[in-house]
Structures are given as structure tokens and as C-alpha cells.
Amino acid sequence: MNELFPIFLKMHEIRTLLVGAGPVGLEKLQAILKNSPRARVDVVAREIEEETRAFIAQHSTVSLLRKEFEESDLDHKDLVILATNNAGLNERIRTFARERHILLNVADKPALCDFYLGAVVQKGSLKLGISTNGKSPTMAKRLKEFFNDIVPEEIDETLQLMHEYRNRLKGDFKEKVETLNAHTRGFIHDRAD
Structure with a gap:
């Protein structure tokens, strides 16, 4: 583990x-x-x-x-x-x-x-760290290549829009998290289809 x-x-x-x-x-x-x-x-x-x-x-x-x-x-x-x-x-x-x-x-x-x-994938403000627990740097490198290919280049634009939207949200922390979760849920599901 x-x-x-x-x-x-x-x-x-x-x-x-x-x-x-x-x-x-x-x-x-x-x-x-x-x-x-x-x-x-x-x-x-x-x-x-x-x-x-x-x-x-x-x-x-x-x-x-x-x-x-x-x-x-x-x-x-x-x-x-x-x-x-x-x-x-x-x-x-x-x-x-x-x-x-x-x-x-x-x-x-x-x-x-x-x-x-670890291996790092970066697209604009998005940064993903990949660890194999020290077991296989080669596998980490392959996963880096995979994520570099599937993360869209325009992710930074999406992150900026989400940042602005988050700053405009009203309510307590729980309400904000629920709103942001609902708003981003389709991001991954739409790409998986």
C-alpha cells in the first residue's frame, strides 16, 4: 500500500x-x-x-x-x-x-x-504528481505521458473560470463545496463518454 x-x-x-x-x-x-x-x-x-x-x-x-x-x-x-x-x-x-x-x-x-x-504533469496551473512508491520510475514516466495526452490544453482556461466562479459564490463552506462539486461533475464524465 x-x-x-x-x-x-x-x-x-x-x-x-x-x-x-x-x-x-x-x-x-x-x-x-x-x-x-x-x-x-x-x-x-x-x-x-x-x-x-x-x-x-x-x-x-x-x-x-x-x-x-x-x-x-x-x-x-x-x-x-x-x-x-x-x-x-x-x-x-x-x-x-x-x-x-x-x-x-x-x-x-x-x-x-x-x-x-515523482513524475509531474503540468498544463498551465494544473499540476499532477505521480508516485509509484519508489517502485517503478519507468511506470511513473509512462503514466505521465498518458496524462499529458488526455488532459486538454485548455484546462487552464477552465481553471481560471472556476476560480472566478468560486470567488463569487455565497454561503457557508459546505454550500460552496456542494455547488462546485455539482458544477464540475460533468467535466470528467463528459470526457469519459
Whole structure:
């Protein structure tokens, strides 16, 4: 059973540490910035791929430190992502992060993670997160492709109209929810037919 609790983070309001600047580190950084272009990320790595360096240079909210990880790199961080292939370092950082109550993700090591980076489908303001509970990133990728194909491009227009309608509704919370549920019920049913 998947017991993960899905949340969407305001990455521009927190600080993230990414340890590792190789291909996996670049992939994680690209995913973060694609979804949250203003994310504040500090990258720490002893070795830095040129492609990673070039990508970081294009993003003013990302800083790069070429050095060995030190525990003090965790100061004032809210989230940590490890993209190293050094098991000992990963375990050490995990211990430090736990002591500081900082959430941690370790690339390709689900057992070490406090959270997973799922596949994401985005159409305008709509964002869907897909999780396989760390079991199959490939299946998450296929589901992402599926939802990208079936969610209409004009969904953002519909969301804007629903936002305006919601703001005009009168009554208590329960009445508003019932009205909005009745108004949106046909959206999915009409497309399923």
C-alpha cells in the first residue's frame, strides 16, 4: 500500500541543498527548476560536470560550491537531495539530516528517502504528481505521458473560470463545496463518454 502523503512545496520559500553535480545531480536540479523556476538551491560537489556548471550559470537562485560536503552545509536548509554514488557519504548526510529534522531524498535509494521526487504533469496551473512508491520510475514516466495526452490544453482556461466562479459564490463552506462539486461533475464524465 502506498502510504505517502502528497504535498506541493513552495520551493522559492525554502532552501534546498543538492549534493552532487554529475548527471544525476543535473537531472534532479533540472526537475526542481522546471517545476519551481525560482527555487533556491545550493549545490555542493567536489567534481562538477561542465553541463551542470553551464545550467547553474543560467539560474540566479542556484549557487554552486566546489568542495567536499561539510555538516555546516546543512545550516539553514529545509530539504536535502543527494545525487552521489558514495554510500558512506549518503549515510553520513542522512544521519546529520535526521538529527536536524531536515527531509532527505537520495537518488535511486528509496530506503534512505524521506520523500520521493515523482513524475509531474503540468498544463498551465494544473499540476499532477505521480508516485509509484519508489517502485517503478519507468511506470511513473509512462503514466505521465498518458496524462499529458488526455488532459486538454485548455484546462487552464477552465481553471481560471472556476476560480472566478468560486470567488463569487455565497454561503457557508459546505454550500460552496456542494455547488462546485455539482458544477464540475460533468467535466470528467463528459470526457469519459
